[in-house]
Amino acid sequence: MTIKHLCLSAATLLFWQMAQSQEKRTISGTITEEKSGEKILGAIVFDTVSKKGVGTNEYGFYSLTIPNENAVLRISAFGLQTQFLSVPKGINGLDVKLSEKTTTTGEVVVTGNPNREIESSNSGSIQVQMDKVEKLPIILGEKDVMRVIQLLPGVKSGGEASSGLYVRGGSPDQNLILLDGVPIYNASHLFGFFSTFNSDAISGITLIKGGFPARYGGRASSVLDIRMKEGNMNNYNVEGSVGIIASRVLVEGPIVKNKTSFAFSARRTYIDMLYRPFLIALEDVDAGYFFHDVNTKIQHKINDKHHVYLSGYFGLDRVFVRDKPYSIYDADGTERKNTSRSRLEWGNRIGALRWNYKITPKLFMNTTATYSRYMFKVGLEDRTDIIRPNGSKELQLFAFGLNSGIHDWGLKSDLTYVPNPNHSIRLGAGETYHTFTPGINYFTVQDGSQAIDSTFGSLRQYSHELSYYVEDDWKVFDNLKINVGVHGSSFFTNGKSYHIPQPRFSANYKLDRVSSVKVGATRMAQYLHLLTNTGIGLPTDLWVPATDKIAPITSYQFSAGYYRELPKSMVISVEGYYKKMNNLIQYKEGVSFIAGSADWQERVTAGQGWAYGAEFFLEKKEGKFTGWIGYTLSWSVRQFDALNFGKKFYHRYDQRHDLNVALTYDLNETWDFGLVFVFGTGNAITLPTQNYNVAPNLPGFYANWWGNPTLSNFDQMNDYRMPAYHRLDIGANRKKDTNYGHSILSISFYNVYNRLNAFYLFQTVNDAGYKTLMQVSLFPIIPSVSWKFKFDFQKMKENKAQRIQEKLNIP
Numbered sequence: 001m002t003i004k005h006l007c008l009s010a011a012t013l014l015f016w017q018m019a020q021s022q023e024k025r026t027i028s029g030t031i032t033e034e035k036s037g038e039k040i041l042g043a044i045v046f047d048t049v050s051k052k053g054v055g056t057n058e059y060g061f062y063s064l065t066i067p068n069e070n071a072v073l074r075i076s077a078f079g080l081q082t083q084f085l086s087v088p089k090g091i092n093g094l095d096v097k098l099s100e101k102t103t104t105t106g107e108v109v110v111t112g113n114p115n116r117e118i119e120s121s122n123s124g125s126i127q128v129q130m131d132k133v134e135k136l137p138i139i140l141g142e143k144d145v146m147r148v149i150q151l152l153p154g155v156k157s158g159g160e161a162s163s164g165l166y167v168r169g170g171s172p173d174q175n176l177i178l179l180d181g182v183p184i185y186n187a188s189h190l191f192g193f194f195s196t197f198n199s200d201a202i203s204g205i206t207l208i209k210g211g212f213p214a215r216y217g218g219r220a221s222s223v224l225d226i227r228m229k230e231g232n233m234n235n236y237n238v239e240g241s242v243g244i245i246a247s248r249v250l251v252e253g254p255i256v257k258n259k260t261s262f263a264f265s266a267r268r269t270y271i272d273m274l275y276r277p278f279l280i281a282l283e284d285v286d287a288g289y290f291f292h293d294v295n296t297k298i299q300h301k302i303n304d305k306h307h308v309y310l311s312g313y314f315g316l317d318r319v320f321v322r323d324k325p326y327s328i329y330d331a332d333g334t335e336r337k338n339t340s341r342s343r344l345e346w347g348n349r350i351g352a353l354r355w356n357y358k359i360t361p362k363l364f365m366n367t368t369a370t371y372s373r374y375m376f377k378v379g380l381e382d383r384t385d386i387i388r389p390n391g392s393k394e395l396q397l398f399a400f401g402l403n404s405g406i407h408d409w410g411l412k413s414d415l416t417y418v419p420n421p422n423h424s425i426r427l428g429a430g431e432t433y434h435t436f437t438p439g440i441n442y443f444t445v446q447d448g449s450q451a452i453d454s455t456f457g458s459l460r461q462y463s464h465e466l467s468y469y470v471e472d473d474w475k476v477f478d479n480l481k482i483n484v485g486v487h488g489s490s491f492f493t494n495g496k497s498y499h500i501p502q503p504r505f506s507a508n509y510k511l512d513r514v515s516s517v518k519v520g521a522t523r524m525a526q527y528l529h530l531l532t533n534t535g536i537g538l539p540t541d542l543w544v545p546a547t548d549k550i551a552p553i554t555s556y557q558f559s560a561g562y563y564r565e566l567p568k569s570m571v572i573s574v575e576g577y578y579k580k581m582n583n584l585i586q587y588k589e590g591v592s593f594i595a596g597s598a599d600w601q602e603r604v605t606a607g608q609g610w611a612y613g614a615e616f617f618l619e620k621k622e623g624k625f626t627g628w629i630g631y632t633l634s635w636s637v638r639q640f641d642a643l644n645f646g647k648k649f650y651h652r653y654d655q656r657h658d659l660n661v662a663l664t665y666d667l668n669e670t671w672d673f674g675l676v677f678v679f680g681t682g683n684a685i686t687l688p689t690q691n692y693n694v695a696p697n698l699p700g701f702y703a704n705w706w707g708n709p710t711l712s713n714f715d716q717m718n719d720y721r722m723p724a725y726h727r728l729d730i731g732a733n734r735k736k737d738t739n740y741g742h743s744i745l746s747i748s749f750y751n752v753y754n755r756l757n758a759f760y761l762f763q764t765v766n767d768a769g770y771k772t773l774m775q776v777s778l779f780p781i782i783p784s785v786s787w788k789f790k791f792d793f794q795k796m797k798e799n800k801a802q803r804i805q806e807k808l809n810i811p
Helices: 003-022 130-135 145-149 271-282 700-706 793-808
Strands: 024-033 044-047 052-055 061-067 071-076 083-087 096-098 125-128 175-179 202-208 222-228 237-242 246-256 260-269 285-301 306-323 326-329 335-360 363-387 393-420 423-447 450-457 461-477 480-493 496-512 515-526 528-531 542-545 553-566 570-587 604-620 625-640 657-666 671-680 690-693 710-713 725-737 741-750 758-765 771-777 782-792
Touching (some): 024 071, 052 061, 071 096, 125 130, 130 725, 363 423, 393 542, 423 542, 461 542, 528 570, 570 625, 782 793
Parallel strands (some): 024 096
Antiparallel strands (some): 024 061, 044 071, 071 083, 125 202, 202 222, 237 246, 237 782, 260 285, 285 306, 335 363, 423 461, 461 480, 528 542, 604 625, 625 657, 657 671, 671 725, 690 710, 725 741, 741 782
8 A cells, every 4th residue: 555545544534533523522520419519439421312321430520422412311320319411412511410319208219320230341349338337237336337348248357356358368458448549558446346437537438359440559359449528518517426435526518619628527435534534543553545537628629620639537546554653762762763654556647639630521630649657656664763862863764665667658640531432541650659667676775874775677668669550441332341451560679670560351241131241350469568466466567568588469360250130129249259369478487576686578488379269249229128148158278388387278267158148227217227147157277286395393483484384286277267256236226307407326236146256266274174275255245326416507597597487477
C-alpha cells in the first residue's frame, strides 16, 4: 500500500469518527444523596431508549455516551428512590440528587439494582450495607463494621477477641485496608476486640476477595475500601450514641451551603474512669486503659469541575500501670523515694488531601496526597530518688522499652476515561515513601553520676514504592463483560530493587437474564511484612520491608463462581478459589518480638502457603426480612524450611467449616430485630506430646523462683484442634421520632446460650496427679444497651415554624 493510500485511509477513518461523534452525545455529572449531599458509589444511570447504562465511580461521577437524541434516564441506587428523567438533545451536563425511599405500611422497601452481582465483571466483590451495621446485634454498646465483615463468606476473625481479617487463607497484614484511599496498618482497639472504624463516620464499604481490579495493589489477599462521610451540604446534624464502655458523636453541616461542608466525629472509652477510683482505693497502684479516635473531613466545591477534600483520622490505645510512690528511710535519715511505671501504646494517624477534576465529560481525574503512620510502644521504668540529710540528691534509674512503627508519605493520581458505554478505562500512578522502625530497643541504667544509655536492635530502614496501572472494564457483547489490566510496581530499598508485573483478569458471562458465571485470575505483590507473636494477645506488630535477604510476598489466585437471582429479591452465589502464596515470613521457633541485639532478618524464616475452598452465599436485600447466610469450606496450609522439620502444616487459622447467619426483621416503623449465629471449626494449635524436667534437684529458693524448668517435645505444628466455636447473638432496636430528630434504643445479648468458647488451651496437672488439658474462655452471655440520638436542625426549624403557625391560627 502506498503512502497516498495510507493517507486516504486515515482521512476516511477520521471523517467516519467525526461523523460518528456528531451522532453521539455524552451526558456526565455526579449522583448525590439529596438530604446530605453525599456522593453515591455504584449508582446506575441507564438510558431506557438506547438501552445503554453506566455506574458511578467512588466519587459519584458518571459518563454516558448515547445517540444524540432525546433520552429517558433511569437513575437508581441501593436504598434510594429511583428517578426517571427526560433529557432532551442539547443537555450534556446532569447532576442528580436521589432522595430516601419512602415507606409503606411499615415495610422498608429498598430499590437499587438487584442484578448488580449478576452484571458486575468482578468476582469476590461485596458492598457492605451500612444499615446492617446499625440493625445487627451489638456488643458492649458498640456497633462495629469489622464484626459485620467477619460474617461474610471467605472471611475469618481469628478469634473471639479479634477484629483481624483472615481472607481466603491470608493473614491480616495481607489486607489492603484503605480509609479514604489511605492505608491503615492496624485496625483494632481494645486488644483487637473493637476496630478503629467509627461506623457513624463511614458512608460506604467495599470488600474485594478476588478478581482484583488493576487499580489496587500492595497487598496479597484482599482489599477493604472504606469511605468516610463528606459532611452534609444542606443542613446541620448532630448525632451520637452512649454505650456501656464508650460514647461517640458526629457533627456535620455546611460551612457555605451547597459549596463547603464538614464532618467531625469522635469516640472514647470511659472504662478507665469507671474502675480507677475503686482500684486506687483498694490497691497501691494506679492503672488504666482507654482508646479514642477522631475522624475529620472537609469538602469544598470550587465549581462544577473542581472539588477538593481534606480528611484525617487519629486514634490511640493506651495501657498504663503506675505504682503509688513510697519512701524508705535509712538509719541516717536518707530518704529513698521509689516510683515505677509501665506503659503500652499503639495507634494510627492518617491524612489525605484530594483533588477531583472533571477534565472533559468523558475524562475524570483524582489526585491525592497521603500520610499514614502506625506506632507501637512498650516500656517500663523503675526510679529511685535518694535524698540525703544534707540536701544532696542522687538518682537510680532502670528503664527498658521497644518502639516500632511505619511512616508513609504518598502521592498518586488516577484517571477515569469513558469513551462509550462499553468501555470504562482507568489508569494511574503513584509513589509512597516508607520509613520503617522494625523494633528499636532502648536500655537505660543510672546510678548516681554513672549512666549507661544504649539503643540496640534493628535500625530504621527507608524505601520507595512506585505503582502504575491500566485497566479496562469492557462490555464485549451483551452477555460478556471483562475487566482486564495490569498493575506494575517497583520497590527500592538499601540498594536493592524489585520490579513485579501483576496481570489481572476477570470476566462475567451472563447465561440468561438472572444468572451468570464469573472467573478471575490475578497476581499480587506485597513489599511489606508483618512480624507477630501469635501466642500473645498484644498488638506486637513489627512492620518490616522486603530487603536483599527477604523477598516480597507474591500470590496467585484463581476463582470461578456461579451467581443467580432468585424470587423475592434474593441472590445466591457459589464460588471456588485457589491461592498460592510465596515468600511468607515467620519468627523462628523460640524467638520473641523483643529482639535483643539481633537484627530482625536473622530471626525469621521464609516459606510458602496454599489456600483453597468454596464459598456459598445467599442474600436477601429487600423487604421487611433481610440478611444473609454464608458458608465456607476451606483449607489453609503453610510450609517453612526452618519450622516443623520442613514439612507442611495447617495454618493456625485454618478452619474447615465456617457458617455465618445474619438476619434482620423490620416489624414496623418503631421496632426492628437482628440475629447473628456463627459456627466454625476450632483453630489449629500446637501441643507438646511429652515434657521433661531438666532440673529436678534445684534448691528450694531457685525452684520457687524459676518454677520447674521443663523441655517439651512436639511431633508436628498445629496438629491439634481447639473445640468448635459457636454462639448466638440477638438484638432489638426501638426507633422513635422526636421534635429534635430521632432516637434509637438498642438492646442486645451476646452469646445468648452462654457457650464457653475456648480462647486458648494449656496443659496442667489435676488433683489426681494426671495431666489434663484446660481451656480459658473470655465471654459468657453479655447483655448490652446503647442509646443513639440525632439532632436534625432542619426538622427542628420546621417544627418551630409549625408551632408558630398553630399558635397564630395561620392555615
